[in-house]
Amino acid sequence: MNTLSINNLSLIYKNGFHAIKDLSLEISNGMFGLLGPNGAGKSSLMKTIVGLQKPTSGTLFFNGVDIAENPDYIKQNLGFLPQDFGIYPKISATDLLEHIAILKGLSDTSKRKAQIISLLEKVNLSDFRNKEVHTFSGGMKQRFGIAQALLGDPKMIIVDEPTAGLDPEERNRFNTLLSEISKDVIVILSTHLVEDVRNLCSEMAVMSYGQILQQGNPGRLIGGLENKIWSKSIDKNELEAYDSTYRIISKQLIERELHITIFSHQSSEGFSPVKPMLEHVYFHTLTQKP
Numbered sequence: 001m002n003t004l005s006i007n008n009l010s011l012i013y014k015n016g017f018h019a020i021k022d023l024s025l026e027i028s029n030g031m032f033g034l035l036g037p038n039g040a041g042k043s044s045l046m047k048t049i050v051g052l053q054k055p056t057s058g059t060l061f062f063n064g065v066d067i068a069e070n071p072d073y074i075k076q077n078l079g080f081l082p083q084d085f086g087i088y089p090k091i092s093a094t095d096l097l098e099h100i101a102i103l104k105g106l107s108d109t110s111k112r113k114a115q116i117i118s119l120l121e122k123v124n125l126s127d128f129r130n131k132e133v134h135t136f137s138g139g140m141k142q143r144f145g146i147a148q149a150l151l152g153d154p155k156m157i158i159v160d161e162p163t164a165g166l167d168p169e170e171r172n173r174f175n176t177l178l179s180e181i182s183k184d185v186i187v188i189l190s191t192h193l194v195e196d197v198r199n200l201c202s203e204m205a206v207m208s209y210g211q212i213l214q215q216g217n218p219g220r221l222i223g224g225l226e227n228k229i230w231s232k233s234i235d236k237n238e239l240e241a242y243d244s245t246y247r248i249i250s251k252q253l254i255e256r257e258l259h260i261t262i263f264s265h266q267s268s269e270g271f272s273p274v275k276p277m278l279e280h281v282y283f284h285t286l287t288q289k290p
């Protein structure tokens with residue numbers, strides 16, 4: 001079993017922006033989903049875990065080893081697929097993997113070559129191994145990205161919005177691959193797709209303004225909202241009145257009618273019960289008053 005302990009982590013950028021605020025989390029094998037609105041600090045947290053930026057305060061321990069004191073330990077055991085993989089050089093998939101593998105310290109040539117062949121197979125890119133990566137489609141690039149993250153059999157894989165921009169079929173393929181991998185390692189996934197977290201993750205957290213507002217098993221968090229979610233279609237002009245009476249967690253315009261969803265311990269005039277889903281957990285968490 002692998003464990004990542006994040007203890008009272010804070011990150012203040014050079015311009016003074018406080019991106020992570022006294023954040024603590026304990027993560028072990030399996031898939032961990034990180035949800036949160038744009039700017040919540042998900043990428044900042046991931047980049048700090050992988051050592052691309054130093055925290056202002058707090059500690060990170062991977063399998064009991066202090067990451068700040070032993071940066072090599074985390075490097076050898078980590079795979080990272082950043083949100084923005086950046087510029088792809090004009091070299092073939094095989095050559096680029098070879099290059100990254102050497103940077104990761106895979107010094108045994110025959111083992112390295114064998115792993116590259118098997119990873120290209122795993123991500124369905126064998127037929128394109130001699131093609132230059134910059135000519136790949138978005139989905140192929142993401143699959144290449146996961147292949148490079150898997151070089152060296154890491155014990156922790158961090159993927160930042162890996163399926164953004166993928167078509168549904170590519171997204172399924174990618175998700176299946178991630179969930180296969182996550183059996184024996186930690187996979188931390190950040191995404192805006194609440195449904196993916198529901199389907200794939202055994203644990204999750206909702207992050208906002210650099211803090212964790214909610215965490216737990218998705219099914220259990222949904223269970224906590226049983227009989228507490230209600231909806232009603234109202235007139236747009238009534239919104240203000242409803243807003244002052246009820247705790248609206250989301251609103252949606254459907255065919256010119258305003259559809260509001262509220263959190264309430266009891267039923268109210270004209271409201272229908274709604275079977276809670278993870279998106280209700282997400283909206284309920286984000287609309288909580290401090």
Ligand SMILES: Nc1ncnc2c1ncn2[C@@H]1O[C@H](COP(=O)(O)OP(=O)(O)OP(=O)(O)O)[C@@H](O)[C@H]1O
Nearest residue numbers: 013015017019036037038039040041042043044045
């Ligand atoms: N290098 C930086 N210097 C200053 N502020 C930064 C820097 N990088 C990020 N930020 C700020 O930190 C906050 C968190 O950004 P971050 O990219 O971590 O959010 P995110 O949750 O990953 O968002 P998204 O869902 O859009 O990817 C934002 O307000 C962002 O502007």
Ligand SMILES: [Mg+2]
Nearest residue numbers: 042043083160
């Ligand atoms: Mg991000």
